[in-house]
Amino acid sequence: MEGCRMAMVFTIYIIVLVSFASFKATVAAEEFAPAPAPMESKAAALGVPAALGVIVSLLACIASNMSPTFAKYFMIEANNSYISEVSRYQTNLYKDMSEMVKELHVVMLPWSAFGHLMPFFQLSIALAKAKVHVSFISTPRNIERLPKIPPDLQPFINLVPIPFPPLEPDFLPEGAEASVDVPVQQYANLQVAVDLLQTPIKQFIADKMPDWIIADFFTYWVVDIAKEYDVPLAYFSVFSAAACVFFGPPEHLTGATRNGVLQTIQSLTSPREWITFPSLLALKDFEAVKQLLSWEVNKTGISGVCFAWRLARIISASQVLAIRTCSEIEGDYLEVYKKITGKPVIPTGVLPPDQPGKRAEGEVNSDASMFDWLDKQKPRFADRTSEKGLVCFGWVPQMEILGHPSIGGSLFHSGWGSVIETLQFGHCLVVLPFMYDQPLNARLLVEKGLAAEVKRNEDGSFSREEIAKSLRLAMVEEEGEQLRSNARKAAAVIGDHKLQHDHYIGAFVNYLKNNVAK
Secondary structure (H helix, E strand, O other), X not given: OHHHXXXXXXXXXXXXXXXXXXXXXXXXXXXXXXXXXXXXXXXXXXXXXXXXXXXXHHHHHHHOOOOHHHXXXXXXXXXXXXXXXXXXXXXXXXXXXXXXXXXXXXXXXXXXXXXXXXXXXXXXXXXXXXXOEEEEEEOHHHHXXXXXXXXXXXXXXXXXXXXXXXXXXXXXXXXXXXXXXXXXXXXXXXXXXXXXXXXXXXXXXXXXXXXXXXXXXXXXXXXXXXXXXOOOEEEEEOOOHHHHHXXXXXXXXXOHXXXXXXXXXXXXXXXXXXXXXXXXXXXXXXXXXXXXXXXXXXXXXHHOOOHHHHHHHHHHHOOEEEEOOOHHHHHHHHHHXXXXXXXXXXXXXXOOOOOOOOOOOOOOOOOHHHHHHHHHOOOOHHHHOOOOXXXXXXXXXXXXXXXXXXXXXXEEOOOHXXXXXXXXXXXXEEEOOOOOOHHHHHHHHHHOXXXXXXXXXXXXXXXXXXXXXXXXXXXXXXXXXXXXXXXXXXHHHHOOHHHHHHHXXXXXXXXXXXXXXX
């Protein structure tokens, strides 16, 4: 009987030792794996030594009926192996867990224009929803004009107001801190004022030591700050992927591929040679002239740094290029941009702003007369002939207007932010671009079958007849049905907040977490 008992115990003992050996091999494999195993698998793996502990305990019960010498030997050998391996594994597990739950901290650095501030703010909101801590830096008045942060996200977003240093009288209009506050003639002065924020921003980064800096292209000097403190840099483009592709890689922006020679009107009025599929991306002659003056030629006044050089420096120094777009609309251009820059290119999703809720019955605000007019409009156009339209001056609640049931289309300048807001509601688009990236966005929308563009004369002028023609095509004519159908399909993508956040923001956050400087 004693012999059978000892044989059984010995057999189980051998199983335990084999299990320990297997467990050791698992630990060793994980140590030399190219990437740490997910937390879930590690926690599950911890069940292996725990189960072995149960076996050891059972053996202890059996061993209690053995001879003292054998029982003592068995218990010491088994327990020593178990305790040593579990202790070592738990130490590594808790170390990995602490690294994985470490809170990510990023600094946002947008240009002082609301077409840039708002996308950066919307990205901040999206990152905060993913439990990323954000320090959003801008000037005090710009921060005051941002939307309110939802209460549940306030612990994750720190709005950091840094004022301009003392400026010469009349250098900027009183209270001016964004492009909307200054006349075009003083844009260069605003640029200089923002460049003067370099010193306090450097001090903030030195004090906080964030995991990432996410910058706009205007703040080219943040490249040196990031290098000095070994903080990885990401460029966040508020432009479409198509516009980024048209601007080209850094060496093209600086003229390095042309021996320093500036671009010509001819080079801007035909599709880029690196676009290998049929594309409408090109400027018209009158647009190319404006582009050269505002983008590449050094006409930025006292700042001494042109837009193209700023963009080229940020792209060159960034570890990753993030773009406010999605693959469903611009997948082809995203692939081209990856190829010509040689860098990771990550779409953040279009970051659609939340759709406004319904106004309370009898609610009174400064926009009441506008919405009263909209509310009076009926579904049939023939019933609205007595009131042709309404003209509003200043800022208006664009999202709430676009969401009104009386709105079915939008005639606008094709700024990328407005494109996203309008398509979110499935409205027909009629585009009339004026400057910067707007013409490129317009060509992209026409190429994708999402908009009708108002025809212009060679000098850039246009007529009311051409506007009416484009509106009829987009809104009522049979040949415009495909445009309307495409707009509805785009709305299903852009308005899908789960897709935009869980898929796109999730992928971006994973990249940031996995590429923090060691």
